[in-house]
Amino acid sequence: xxxxxxxxxxxxxxxxxxxxxxxxxxxxxxxxxxxxxxxxxxxxxxxxxxxxxxxxxxxxxxxxxxxxxxxxxxxxxxxxxxxxxxxxxxxxxxxxxxxxxxxxxxxxxxxxxxxxxxxxxxxxxxxxxxxxxxxxxxxxxxxxxxxxxxxxxxxxxxxxxxxxxxxxxxxxxxxxxxxxxxxxxxxxxxxxxx
Amino acid sequence: xxxxxxxxxxxxxxxxxxxxxxxxxxxxxxxxxxxxxxxxxxxxxxxxxxxxxxxxxxxxxxxxxxxxxxxxxxxxxxxxxxxxxxxxxxxxxxxxxxxxxxxxxxxxxxxxxxxxxxxxxxxxxxxxxxxxxxxxxxxxxxxxxxxxxxxxxxxxxxxxxxxxxxxxxxxxxxxxxxxxxxxxxxxxxxxxxx
DNA sequence: GTCTATATTCTGATAGAC
DNA sequence: GTCTATCAGAATATAGAC
Numbered sequence: 001x002x003x004x005x006x007x008x009x010x011x012x013x014x015x016x017x018x019x020x021x022x023x024x025x026x027x028x029x030x031x032x033x034x035x036x037x038x039x040x041x042x043x044x045x046x047x048x049x050x051x052x053x054x055x056x057x058x059x060x061x062x063x064x065x066x067x068x069x070x071x072x073x074x075x076x077x078x079x080x081x082x083x084x085x086x087x088x089x090x091x092x093x094x095x096x097x098x099x100x101x102x103x104x105x106x107x108x109x110x111x112x113x114x115x116x117x118x119x120x121x122x123x124x125x126x127x128x129x130x131x132x133x134x135x136x137x138x139x140x141x142x143x144x145x146x147x148x149x150x151x152x153x154x155x156x157x158x159x160x161x162x163x164x165x166x167x168x169x170x171x172x173x174x175x176x177x178x179x180x181x182x183x184x185x186x187x188x189x190x191x192x193x194x
Numbered sequence: 195x196x197x198x199x200x201x202x203x204x205x206x207x208x209x210x211x212x213x214x215x216x217x218x219x220x221x222x223x224x225x226x227x228x229x230x231x232x233x234x235x236x237x238x239x240x241x242x243x244x245x246x247x248x249x250x251x252x253x254x255x256x257x258x259x260x261x262x263x264x265x266x267x268x269x270x271x272x273x274x275x276x277x278x279x280x281x282x283x284x285x286x287x288x289x290x291x292x293x294x295x296x297x298x299x300x301x302x303x304x305x306x307x308x309x310x311x312x313x314x315x316x317x318x319x320x321x322x323x324x325x326x327x328x329x330x331x332x333x334x335x336x337x338x339x340x341x342x343x344x345x346x347x348x349x350x351x352x353x354x355x356x357x358x359x360x361x362x363x364x365x366x367x368x369x370x371x372x373x374x375x376x377x378x379x380x381x382x383x384x385x386x387x388x
Numbered sequence: 389g390t391c392t393a394t395a396t397t398c399t400g401a402t403a404g405a406c
Numbered sequence: 407g408t409c410t411a412t413c414a415g416a417a418t419a420t421a422g423a424c
């Protein structure tokens with residue numbers, strides 16, 4: 001973790017390349033991202049990118065880590081209601097808004113569209129941290145069993161996916177999020193009480 | 195709709211090409227399907243495929259229509275319980291089994307991974323017919339409001355997607371399908387009764 | 389209808405001068 | 407660190423002989 005002047009500058013440049021990569025990916029899809037186009041967009045020629053990334057996969061990996069940090073920040077910026085159920089709704093709602101506003105991020109981070117890409121352990125660890133905070137919110141709201149967590153996650157993703165795939169600019173599916181959260185949380189509590 | 199000998203033969207060949215295309219797509223993913231590999235697999239050279247399909251998109255379109263006909267047959271082969279709720283569970287369960295056993299079909303038909311592919315009106319009409327039978331089963335089970343239909347569809351897709359993306363060979367998510375159907379159908383009926 | 393040969397365009401990645 | 411030039415390979419699609 002060197003912090004010499006050159007290192008700082010270099011890492012700032014890497015960050016700006018990743019930021020531009022996200023812009024292009026949001027426009028053309030994650031799979032449509034081309035190193036040539038990315039290089040031109042940051043004022044370089046395509047081979048020069050290899051000064052900063054060993055391969056395209058390495059770039060995707062940086063993007064994966066970066067996207068998770070962005071989601072983490074997005075969630076950390078929330079002021080959560082004290083009531084756990086309402087906090088959970090706000091939290092899952094923030095995930096949904098993140099996904100709907102930045103579909104390419106959601107695609108890379110949560111869907112598995114890139115055949116040969118698997119995040120590195122380091123990047124995956126960040127994703128795990130974020131996931132952990134969701135589980136915390138669910139636990140606080142009374143959803144403690146792994147099965148019920150799975151259901152809540154899958155249901156939320158189902159609404160997000162339907163929204164993204166079909167009518168990205170409406171709220172046809174996502175508007176039911178709170179209602180379905182109530183339904184599943186109530187059921188989870190009922191089952192745990194038995 | 196000519197039925198001359200040459201036409202019959204030609205359409206049989208088209209069908210066999212599409213069947214082989216599905217085999218390759220199930221192995222390498224829909225996006226990974228290559229016309230070169232497909233041609234070799236059916237004993238042709240790549241340019242000869244253009245005798246049967248005007249473009250790769252035309253091939254995808256035939257596959258889309260064919261996949262929907264297969265799903266239609268898969269569903270028509272079910273012997274449904276008389277009780278509407280149980281029939282609905284069986285029906286959605288059959289969709290799930292279709293998707294989990296033939297992920298590439300599900301990918302092309304229900305997910306939108308191919309950036310530039312949109313089914314033709316003719317092919318889309320078949321998909322609409324299939325969807326209509328799902329709505330029928332839901333209606334019979336007491337799910338009449340479009341909102342509730344949307345929720346049920348999204349929830350089912352959420353379980354299927356989670357299963358496919360994470361642990362295709364287990365039943366970690368899909369095993370909750372019946373339980374969540376009960377939950378949503380009960381809620382839909384409750385809300386409709388008000 | 390099927391072939392060979394090729395056009396065209398794209399991709400990610402490398403070599404080596406400066 | 408950035409460049410030019412190039413490699414090596416993939417893809418879809420077309421031209422034209424047979």
